[in-house]
Amino acid sequence: xxxxxxxxxxxxxxxxxxxxxxxxxxxxxxxxxxxxxxxxxxxxxxxxxxxxxxxxxxxxxxxxxxxxxxxxxxxxxxxxxxxxxxxxxxxxxxxxxxxxxxxxxxxxxxxxxxx
Amino acid sequence: xxxxxxxxxxxxxxxxxxxxxxxxxxxxxxxxxxxxxxxxxxxxxxxxxxxxxxxxxxxxxxxxxxxxxxxxxxxxxxxxxxxxxxxxxxxxxxxxxxxxxxxxxxxxx
Numbered sequence: 229x230x231x232x233x234x235x236x237x238x239x240x241x242x243x244x245x246x247x248x249x250x251x252x253x254x255x256x257x258x259x260x261x262x263x264x265x266x267x268x269x270x271x272x273x274x275x276x277x278x279x280x281x282x283x284x285x286x287x288x289x290x291x292x293x294x295x296x297x298x299x300x301x302x303x304x305x306x307x308x309x310x311x312x313x314x315x316x317x318x319x320x321x322x323x324x325x326x327x328x329x330x331x332x333x334x335x336x337x338x339x340x341x342x343x
Numbered sequence: 344x345x346x347x348x349x350x351x352x353x354x355x356x357x358x359x360x361x362x363x364x365x366x367x368x369x370x371x372x373x374x375x376x377x378x379x380x381x382x383x384x385x386x387x388x389x390x391x392x393x394x395x396x397x398x399x400x401x402x403x404x405x406x407x408x409x410x411x412x413x414x415x416x417x418x419x420x421x422x423x424x425x426x427x428x429x430x431x432x433x434x435x436x437x438x439x440x441x442x443x444x445x446x447x448x449x450x451x452x
Contacts (some may be wrong), residue, residue: 271440
């Protein structure tokens with residue numbers, strides 16, 4: 229079964245700690261994305277990657293870092309520099325960012341709570 | 344700036360029809376998506392419009408008017424499972440997806 233997996237579903241951390249959220253896809257998609265979703269707001273793009281070993285900042289990249297060492301994997305690290313890290317994080321993938329008709333497929337999300 | 348407007352919340356009755364509107368002002372236009380998102384879950388694709396007109400897919404239809412910067416999602420024969428948020432997203436001239444805040448649809452028996 230092809231799809232995107234994110235783990236864990238719920239994550240709790242103390243303030244000041246870095247935390248890494250995993251995202252894996254077996255859809256053979258080139259492009260992968262990380263979004264943050266807060267109540268009452270649209271999805272906001274954190275980072276995206278079109279090919280292995282390359283990624284670009286989205287609208288709210290400050291306090292986050294990513295890597296794309298394998299096509300299937302795009303982990304997101306929420307660093308202690310991120311001022312308001314508590315949110316619902318969604319990972320997505322698509323065949324290509326340059327072709328507009330390719331919809332994005334989303335993972336189930338990770339709800340991160342930092343206290 | 345870029346902006347997508349959707350109503351925050353709508354209520355409808357089971358078996359009825361509801362129309363969820365989306366207006367957008369973006370730098371360029373390369374298509375518009377509608378996604379459904381149940382609470383605490385991932386968004387799932389519903390439709391894609393790039394040309395003006397109505398696209399029908401079962402109980403769901405999506406309409407686009409590029410000249411008016413306007414789209415709507417029409418849901419017919421509403422079922423309780425249609426209670427969800429509906430997200431409108433526009434692809435701008437840089438092929439970036441700009442997301443609306445979503446419309447929470449509440450279905451009552």
